[in-house]
Amino acid sequence: MLRSQHAESEVMASTMPSVRTILDQATQRLAGLPTARRDAELLLQHVLGRNRAWLIVHSDDAMTAEQVTQFESWILRRAAQEPVQYIVGEQEFWGLRLRVTPDVLIPRPETEHLVEAALERLPEGETVRVADIGTGSGAIAIALAASRPQALVTALDLSEAALRIARENAAAHGVAERMRFLQSDLLAAVRGERFAMIVSNPPYVPGGEELEPQVRDFEPHSALFAGAEGLDVYRRLIPEAAEVLEPGGWLLMEIGHGQRAALAELLAGWDDIAFVDDLQGIPRVVMARKAIDR
Missing domain, CATH: 3.40.50.150 (Vaccinia Virus protein VP39)
Structure with missing residues (x-):
């Protein structure tokens, strides 16, 4: 039973998009903005709680369904030109x-x-x-x-x-x-x-x-x-x-x-x-x- 559950979780993980894939898709959706790639990376960093270096090293890692859902909702807001700072709620x-x-x-x-x-x-x-x-x-x-x-x-x-x-x-x-x-x-x-x-x-x-x-x-x-x-x-x-x-x-x-x-x-x-x-x-x-x- 445990082996079956483990196999099922592996299948689900394999069907979830990777960090690289989700970033590329988001960049395309923000193509009308001059800062499309940077914005997508910043939003994903906040969703995952990681820095840009981590995104690069772990670009093949799969994201969870919850992470994908939150990220997609944020990308929709950014596509409507809402500032990244308001979306993530902070600015340095x-x-x-x-x-x-x-x-x-x-x-x-x-x-x-x-x-x-x-x-x-x-x-x-x-x-x-x-x-x-x-x-x-x-x-x-x-x-x-x-x-x-x-x-x-x-x-x-x-x-x-x-x-x-x-x-x-x-x-x-x-x-x-x-x-x-x-x-x-x-x-x-x-x-x-x-x-x-x-x-x-x-x-x-x-x-x-x-x-x-x-x-x-x-x-x-x-x-x-x-x-x-x-x-x-x-x-x-x-x-x-x-x-x-x-x-x-x-x-x-x-x-x-x-x-x-x-x-x-x-x-x-x-x-x-x-x-x-x-x-x-x-x-x-x-x-x-x-x-x-x-």
Whole structure:
């Protein structure tokens, strides 16, 4: 009887598709996407709990029926251009694995330029107060808190759903005790307080700009669009930041393509205005310091 059951399981395994076969089929189904093979591999890695090297070495291994079913459902979602990050529920940022859902913008590698610039201006070993405006998944705030163990970070967002994700991510990375999460329209909830630094990756996409379907149809529009020129949030945030920053405090913001001149104008009267380019040479971050005598 045992021998019969073993033989039956061997027959079933032999009829299930191999890792190579299922990957090739998925790549063909995603052929309309420029990242078809990479997406298929990433999704399969998450289904199997294995890395890419394992997929290569074990390409002839058979998959179980449950694994095939889950993978096929994920491929259908990706074929509809749902972002891989929402399908698997996570994204890496600054070496941190963060939970993401359609309630929050997917953290981009370009935003790491903002974190790097902020850390260059945050002293080590000192207690400093930092505010992150429009925190979303908490990516920037958590990266700063993790990198500066004595920093006290306030994460603000208008969306309570986004704040729930940010709280969860902060707890997962052991920094929640040095953070607070406030539902707020920009800095409204902290007026009267003082901060050494304010950081933000605000909405900056002009209203009429065409976006890729996977961004346009799935990511929260409130975290993307900011009026006809993409400048509406900057126009409100900059004067609010001037009210709550300490004299000499820093304001750092991510900016969109072609917005450098407009941001320089909006920051007239601030000190040490500077821009950081991304790897493509596009201005990505603007920095400005509140005048000492303000």
